[in-house]
Amino acid sequence: MRWISKKFSAVALDPVHIGTGGERLGRVDLSVVREPVTKVPKIPGTTLSGAMKFFLDLKLRDKNIKHDICASTRGSSRQHNWAECPVCFAFGYTPQLDKKGAKTKINPQSAQGVLQFTDASLLAYPIPTITGPVWLTTKTRVKEILGLGDGIDAPGESWLMPEGSVVNPLTETRLNLGWVLLDKGDSDCPAVSEITASGIDEKYGKNFIVVAEWIFSYLVNNNMEIRTSVVIDPETGAAASQGLFTYEAVARGAIFGVEIIENDFMQGWQKVDWNTGIAPKPGDTIDMISDYALDGIKSVGLGGMTTRGFGRLAFTELNGS
Known part of the structure; x- marks a missing residue:
């Protein structure tokens, strides 16, 4: 076979x-x-x-x-x-x-x-912070997709920084992810060198931040791109009545x-x-x-x-x- x-x-x-x-x-x-x-x-x-x-x-x-x-x-x-x-x-x-x-x-x-x-599963998602964007991921997703780490979900309301990361947190122990402020955890997670060696571009891998799965889901859904469009009436060239609609991406x-x-x-x-x-x-x-x-x-x-x-x-x- x-x-x-x-x-x-x-x-x-x-x-x-x-x-x-x-x-x-x-x-x-x-x-x-x-x-x-x-x-x-x-x-x-x-x-x-x-x-x-x-x-x-x-x-x-x-x-x-x-x-x-x-x-x-x-x-x-x-x-x-x-x-x-x-x-x-x-x-x-x-x-x-x-x-x-x-x-x-x-x-x-x-x-x-x-x-x-x-299905193409989401590995990492860009989230804004006060010091620049980071790519949010979880230990479970890193294990399933990249085959790295133990796959045990990160504990509680905390974030983990892979060794070799260039992310500059707000303080030594705190990082804002969007409007959410989290304390730094002390669990192990795969290093940046392992992540990039698996095939992830370094410009993304060195900005990885690891959180719990439930925090990942919450922050991803609160940082989706939402756009508004309108149907144009071809006769008037103006917006059609009740033609406004929104979509996410x-x-x-x-x-x-x-x-x-x-x-x-x-x-x-x-x-x-x-x-x-x-x-x-x-x-x-x-x-x-x-x-x-x-x-x-x-x-x-x-x-x-x-x-x-x-x-x-x-x-x-x-x-x-």
Whole structure:
């Protein structure tokens, strides 16, 4: 069995809005997807999978590595053969349906892809302090995403400073996180050198501050970016009546962690056609994602309102993943 797992960090270059699919009563009209227990924002694996498949297909066709739209794409007239399409092999495909919803003779079959995407969990979040921004995280998240430390939650209403941190607290023992003032704790936590060695950029890692999970959730939700927009009446050029709406987004600088798993138990990747005259074939489908899909998310973005300066993420493979 061929089972490969790799972890990536994803830094938000813009605010990121992954909506819940509708309006809700509350502080904002359009809220973001959150983990149901901790109430911390996340990026669903379905969002990542869909965006990566789209950008991968575009890039491979642009490089002439594949010459047609995937058979799994609605409207394609190409009969499916997974050995001819690296995208269909990686992400799977569904039956081609006619207007009545019946299977067509072109692509009556379906198959599961070899790639699995976890939800992108929030690793660290930028929070303002009186001496500059810090990146808030927890021991649990550092353990789960980076594999560092003991993963035991920080005690009480306190904050921990990793060894090597350049954070300059208000006093020797106190630090304000937004409007919340906390005392310094004395528990152990991973050092900055360990955090950066795992693949986190030093400009973020040296500003990490560790708090308890419940404090992390509270401060993240109180420091979300909230914007207000209005619908414009095309006839008058003015704001439409009752057209005002608000929406929230994960702030620029937030760091997510995601795991991508390749479960190629049939070892079919070696049989997939690849135009080696254009570029060498990647060693596995995850490497193919790294080489041909991630630049699209960094340039164009994912989620909602990408035309308004939202959604771009920069992915980096974590060391030791």
